[in-house]
Amino acid sequence: MKHSRHPKGFTLVELIISVAALSLVCALVLKLFLLCLELNQRAEIKQQAVLTAANIMETIKVMESAEEFELSEFNTDPDGLVSRVRMELVEELSSQFGKFYSIKVEIISREKSVYELNGGKYFTDAE
Amino acid sequence: MVVLVLVVLMGLGLAALTTSLASARLGERSGEWYRSYYELDRKAEEKLAVIDNSIHFSDEQTSAYMDSEKYLLEDGDIDDDIQESIHAEWEKNSGSVQAEERIAGMVFLFYLTRELKEKDHGFEELIITGGHSIKISFVEKDTSNNRYKLRVALELTGEKTGYKIIEWMQYNEK
Numbered sequence: 001m002k003h004s005r006h007p008k009g010f011t012l013v014e015l016i017i018s019v020a021a022l023s024l025v026c027a028l029v030l031k032l033f034l035l036c037l038e039l040n041q042r043a044e045i046k047q048q049a050v051l052t053a054a055n056i057m058e059t060i061k062v063m064e065s066a067e068e069f070e071l072s073e074f075n076t077d078p079d080g081l082v083s084r085v086r087m088e089l090v091e092e093l094s095s096q097f098g099k100f101y102s103i104k105v106e107i108i109s110r111e112k113s114v115y116e117l118n119g120g121k122y123f124t125d126a127e
Numbered sequence: 128m129v130v131l132v133l134v135v136l137m138g139l140g141l142a143a144l145t146t147s148l149a150s151a152r153l154g155e156r157s158g159e160w161y162r163s164y165y166e167l168d169r170k171a172e173e174k175l176a177v178i179d180n181s182i183h184f185s186d187e188q189t190s191a192y193m194d195s196e197k198y199l200l201e202d203g204d205i206d207d208d209i210q211e212s213i214h215a216e217w218e219k220n221s222g223s224v225q226a227e228e229r230i231a232g233m234v235f236l237f238y239l240t241r242e243l244k245e246k247d248h249g250f251e252e253l254i255i256t257g258g259h260s261i262k263i264s265f266v267e268k269d270t271s272n273n274r275y276k277l278r279v280a281l282e283l284t285g286e287k288t289g290y291k292i293i294e295w296m297q298y299n300e301k
Contacts, residue, residue, distance in 0.1 A: 043154045
């Protein structure tokens with residue numbers, strides 16, 4: 001019986017090398033998908049934060065008096081984002097006829113600030 | 128076969144990554160747009176405060192002018208040509224309520240224009256028109272990227288110092 005000089009099949013070394021290469025590529029692809037997942041989550045949080053901040057800003061803008069703002073609550077929304085809203089009176093632009101407030105809306109997710117929106121509102125002291 | 132699977136997996140992975148990056152970029156841009164919008168809005172609100180104060184101030188000045196009957200004089204504390212036309216109006220229709228109202232309107236418009244145009248409030252493209260009703264309009268520009276503008280127009284209602292905003296529109300010039 002004659003042995004072939006080029007037998008069909010793989011040697012153990014070839015198999016080990018190919019399995020290692022396959023594992024490496026699989027690990028890379030997996031990492032890529034995990035990265036995508038994280039990026040998607042971050043983008044989703046950001047977009048929710050932007051919309052929440054804009055929503056709060058619009059709510060303040062349609063208010064007729066600063067007192068109405070004092071009574072409002074913007075603490076948390078159902079998506080787990082925490083909203084911090086600050087309104088400060090700007091003396092230079094306020095008078096006996098009306099008050100100008102600078103508005104700062106900050107959206108926090110997992111104790112990290114994800115978005116900040118600055119605006120302003122002038123309330124007339126209509127008699 | 129194995130190589131084919133690897134290539135497909137890599138392709139899908141890269142496609143997913145590109146989509147995620149595009150989504151993240153979209154979120155960033157949307158955030159920037161809102162920031163820029165509310166920054167412009169804030170500036171316009173500041174100008175609205177200035178206009179509101181000027182309207183009240185002009186109203187007080189007009190009342191003082193009318194109470195002291197300065198329109199009877201040839202020489203008042205307002206511009207000569209306006210004072211002249213006020214005086215002419217009074218000479219022509221003296222005693223009539225309509226004449227007094229017209230004079231008050233002219234004086235008010237004069238004080239308001241002086242208050243808004245001569246003092247440096249940083250208005251861009253400020254337009255004040257008189258006539259049947261007084262209209263004020265101005266434009267705010269986005270200084271960060273110079274792309275967006277906000278045009279605001281308001282009309283005085285004629286009742287004391289009341290006004291209504293008739294335009295508050297942001298637009299892209301390019």
